[in-house]
Amino acid sequence: MLTFQHVTHHYNGHAALQDFELSTAAGEVLGLLGPNGAGKTTSVRLANGLINPSSGTIRTLGLDPIAQGDQIRAQTGVLTETPALYERLTARQNLAFFGQLMGMSAEDCRQRSQELLGYFDLTERADDRAGTYSKGMKQRLALARALLHRPRLLFLDEPTSGLDPEAAAQVHELIATLRDTQDQTVLLCTHNLFEAQRLCDRLAIMNRGRLLAVGTLDELRREVMPGLWAELRFYQPPEAAALHAVRAVSGVLQVEELDAQTWRLQAQEEAVLPQVVTALTAQAAQLTALRPNQASLEDIYFKLQSAHTEGA
Numbered sequence: 035m036l037t038f039q040h041v042t043h044h045y046n047g048h049a050a051l052q053d054f055e056l057s058t059a060a061g062e063v064l065g066l067l068g069p070n071g072a073g074k075t076t077s078v079r080l081a082n083g084l085i086n087p088s089s090g091t092i093r094t095l096g097l098d099p100i101a102q103g104d105q106i107r108a109q110t111g112v113l114t115e116t117p118a119l120y121e122r123l124t125a126r127q128n129l130a131f132f133g134q135l136m137g138m139s140a141e142d143c144r145q146r147s148q149e150l151l152g153y154f155d156l157t158e159r160a161d162d163r164a165g166t167y168s169k170g171m172k173q174r175l176a177l178a179r180a181l182l183h184r185p186r187l188l189f190l191d192e193p194t195s196g197l198d199p200e201a202a203a204q205v206h207e208l209i210a211t212l213r214d215t216q217d218q219t220v221l222l223c224t225h226n227l228f229e230a231q232r233l234c235d236r237l238a239i240m241n242r243g244r245l246l247a248v249g250t251l252d253e254l255r256r257e258v259m260p261g262l263w264a265e266l267r268f269y270q271p272p273e274a275a276a277l278h279a280v281r282a283v284s285g286v287l288q289v290e291e292l293d294a295q296t297w298r299l300q301a302q303e304e305a306v307l308p309q310v311v312t313a314l315t316a317q318a319a320q321l322t323a324l325r326p327n328q329a330s331l332e333d334i335y336f337k338l339q340s341a342h343t344e345g346a
């Protein structure tokens with residue numbers, strides 16, 4: 035569907051992507067995550083032939099974006115952070131205009147617009163100018179536009195940025211539907227880790243133009259945060275000696291203090307946990323709960339980003 039091989043892109047001598055590698059599988063929702071300036075939007079622009087890479091190879095739907103950008107854009111849908119709509123046209127006119135550009139027949143475009151306006155709850159306002167819409171309504175209309183010509187590959191760049199919780203939930207529901215039907219492949223660029231963990235089949239994490247890791251959440255857990263994790267709660271903040279004692283238990287890999295009464299511990303295996311409890315009891319620490327839990331995407335993301343920053 036989409037592959038980047040050793041892609042580097044410079045803007046005025048500044049590298050926005052460096053030796054970037056990525057590939058998507060048909061039907062998946064792939065999340066592209068990274069801090070501001072990581073290169074997410076640049077990847078979307080390159081994949082659609084809006085800019086050319088300085089070096090490396092990109093294939094979008096098997097086509098070369100440098101030479102076949104028009105063909106690519108006819109089969110992809112792109113939603114950017116700022117919806118590119120004609121404010122003076124109504125929702126229906128915006129869709130009709132875009133459908134015409136995409137070479138849809140007037141009837142097909144009319145039917146599909148009707149369906150999408152209904153889905154996005156815009157039917158009642160379909161004949162009002164887009165300029166009179168709220169931000170959430172504009173984003174929903176922009177999504178309808180991106181989906182109008184039934185693209186096989188959809189690029190969603192921060193699709194819920196600035197939306198209220200209701201509008202964001204609606205967009206999430208749509209992406210979940212796309213994921214479940216598997217007719218469309220989606221590249222979802224987002225800062226929202228909760229959104230990514232919930233919606234994406236695989237996650238690609240990047241920083242300063244480089245790919246740091248890619249995989250399913252379980253694959254990333256195994257690669258980035260292996261072992262068993264557990265959260266410990268105390269009735270009273272334990273003494274410093276208790277922390278030393280737990281760190282000294284064989285098989286304890288690390289202990290972080292989340293707050294005065296909560297620790298997070300990484301152990302080699304579950305059998306280490308009873309020894310942790312014994313060590314705490316010997317120190318008279320008042321343990322109220324010990325819950326094994328899995329690393330979240332947030333844990334993995336920050337671990338990767340801080341390791342990259344430290345190594346830079």
Ligand SMILES: Nc1ncnc2c1ncn2[C@@H]1O[C@H](COP(=O)(O)OP(=O)(O)OP(=O)(O)O)[C@@H](O)[C@H]1O
Nearest residue numbers: 045046049050068069070071072073074075076077
């Ligand atoms: N048109 C441009 N001209 C010059 N530099 C640019 C241009 N567009 C992006 N850049 C730079 O390229 C780098 C990558 O930017 P890009 O917009 O791809 O990142 P991003 O991950 O999408 O960021 P954000 O999350 O803030 O949208 C940044 O350092 C940015 O300043």
